[in-house]
Amino acid sequence: MPEGHSVHRITRQFERNFVGHVVRASSPQGRFAAGAAEIDGRRMTDARAVGKQMFLGFEGDVWLRVHLGMYGAWDFAGEILMDATIASANGRMGQTNQAGTFLDRPNPDAVVFDSAGENSLQSIGAPRKTRLRMSESEKEKDGNGLDTFPPEPIGQVRVRLLTDTICADLRGPTACEVLDPAQVEAVVGRLGPDPLLDDGPEAEERFTRRILKTATPIGLLLMDQNVVAGIGNVYRAELLFRAKQNPHTPGKLVPEEHVRHLWRDWAKLLRIGVETGQMMTMDDLDPEAYRAAMASRDDRHWVYKREGLPCRVCGTNIVLEEMGARKLYWCPYCQA
CATH class of the missing domain: 1.10.8.50 (Helicase, Ruva Protein; domain 3)
Known part of the structure; x- marks a missing residue:
């Protein structure tokens, strides 16, 4: 099951690539069609993580709550933005160190590549069209880029979030639901x-x-x-x-x-x-x-x-x- 660090990293991926953009939402597998329709066409305004739970905020005080559970994962595809300093320090995608965050920047010379394939992206700096899986293991290696965008959904995609340049596909979550602010506060209040x-x-x-x-x-x-x-x-x-x-x-x-x-x-x-x-x-x-x-x-x-x-x-x-x-x-x- 993804632990807290993974969920914070995924949330920062949304901060970097989705917040401020109008998002098209769909449910390729059909199980989240009604929820996707509620957030479709809204601008993403916030992305937060609390422990293993993540909350994506949209215009109109609408929130998407996701708990990955044992098997959930997000796949990102498209022109994925990344922070060069963080990427050069850890060799992977997802962690961004935007202005105002509390994390110190690590030593950019400390590149270490994981033998299990966890360092999925080795290019840094400019966006590139590629795929990236983010879950507990973060093992999904990037391929040779994308031939078309957006790519065809692979597997049982519960929800797809799409901007002009990047899409995020969610598979296998324990929880995926649309909430209002009071419901979000109730969930967070129990944590x-x-x-x-x-x-x-x-x-x-x-x-x-x-x-x-x-x-x-x-x-x-x-x-x-x-x-x-x-x-x-x-x-x-x-x-x-x-x-x-x-x-x-x-x-x-x-x-x-x-x-x-x-x-x-x-x-x-x-x-x-x-x-x-x-x-x-x-x-x-x-x-x-x-x-x-x-x-x-x-x-x-x-x-x-x-x-x-x-x-x-x-x-x-x-x-x-x-x-x-x-x-x-x-x-x-x-x-x-």
Whole structure:
């Protein structure tokens, strides 16, 4: 399932390419025909992400809410605008660093190409006619460009958003619906804090108090989007290991300093994920090790998908178990 960094990156793609433009909307598969008709012909005015949810605003106070779920993905095609500095730093498309954003510009010499094909676009600067898939893996490689625009829909496209120069196709989402502002506020109001929207003391306090008042295991609480927005299976495992926290400890028994550390560490890792497009969770790597980690997911995480392998710290075999119907990876020694 796409985690918070992916949804923020996709939203910034819409900020860069769609906001300010009149959008034609359709539903090639037919399942969203009525919703598409409501936003068709309106100018996109806003694009926001809260955790794993994204909201696209249109003239007339109409909003499109999308939750990608386990299988959802956006495909962009056309003259995709990209920011040269961000693209040169991470080798992929989607993250833009427009004026007024909070992300520092990374080192433009730090180009690292992922061996799994995650760096889908290598040209930078000017728009080019191409295809780009944006989901959790962002693996879709660009081809030889487009022969025609807009391209024919491929697969079961729930909704197509189209401007004069670019289209975005959505497939396989868990949620895709048109809302009014009050309904948007109701959805957002149920979500926990997102440190990319608010990393101040009030958000940290809200997260901390929620954790410390319940007997639910901390490993489940971090996946509860009503407690904290955006954390998925990868970040859950890595955050708990970095905090040396047993995932089975009831929230109310977790030391408060551990809870606050989890919040601040999540804010840090989320920013790294948005900047690089990769869930880099290892710190203090030398340049060679850093490049290896950015190039291969096998070298990027402490415990995730390392079941049966020795812990990078203590040598104990990493355990895989099920928690909340999801796979949990942890070290029974370091996190005892």
